[in-house]
Amino acid sequence: MSRWRETPRGTYPTTAANTIEIRIEKIAQLFHSLDPFPYREKDLDDDVEEFIVGWARELPPDKPLRIIVHLPETEASTPEAHELGAAFAQYFGYRARVIGLDLNELFRVGRRAMAIGFTVLSFSVITGQTVVNLAPGPIGRVIEESLLIFGWVANWRPIEIFLYDWWPIVRRRNLYQRLSAAHVKLRSYKTGDQKQQAIPGK
Numbered sequence: 001m002s003r004w005r006e007t008p009r010g011t012y013p014t015t016a017a018n019t020i021e022i023r024i025e026k027i028a029q030l031f032h033s034l035d036p037f038p039y040r041e042k043d044l045d046d047d048v049e050e051f052i053v054g055w056a057r058e059l060p061p062d063k064p065l066r067i068i069v070h071l072p073e074t075e076a077s078t079p080e081a082h083e084l085g086a087a088f089a090q091y092f093g094y095r096a097r098v099i100g101l102d103l104n105e106l107f108r109v110g111r112r113a114m115a116i117g118f119t120v121l122s123f124s125v126i127t128g129q130t131v132v133n134l135a136p137g138p139i140g141r142v143i144e145e146s147l148l149i150f151g152w153v154a155n156w157r158p159i160e161i162f163l164y165d166w167w168p169i170v171r172r173r174n175l176y177q178r179l180s181a182a183h184v185k186l187r188s189y190k191t192g193d194q195k196q197q198a199i200p201g202k
Helices: 046-057 081-134 138-153 156-180
Strands: 019-023 066-072 183-189 196-198
Touching (some): 019 046, 066 081, 081 138, 081 156
16 A cells, blocks of 8 residues: 555645545556556556545545545646546446445345344244243243343344444445545656646646
């Protein structure tokens, strides 16, 4: 991940609280090398995605995100450079939708698990009471309590899903939605020179 943050200290102004900065030598570094689609439709490189998402997690959640891409003048003047904003928006928007589908699937599994768990719990309670009526005494109570524990264990998974598992997925989906709406700005630099300038209109 560090290879995307190899900006010499003092080269750029202090990063704003809502800004992610990336320094590259070629635009192709940002995208998956095996993806045959145009840049606007390409998948981001795994390391690039991990770097951007990891940095975004550290930023305040109440401010819109900005992504600044530092790249050589020769790369900044290419048509592909001016499609980076659309490429980032499309990729992170797509990832947000995929994560949303994962969330829906988790809730679907949770509902099925809850139906099964409730059925098992009901069966355990009814069976336990029947055993107590047929075999009163310590043995009957032990069997009843064992069945009751078994019934609650069967509900452990749906309880975990609806109380805990969905929160991280929602946070991740929301983060990708914020990244899809991030303003992307290009800043060019001369090879071997630390000076740079913003690309007009970006």
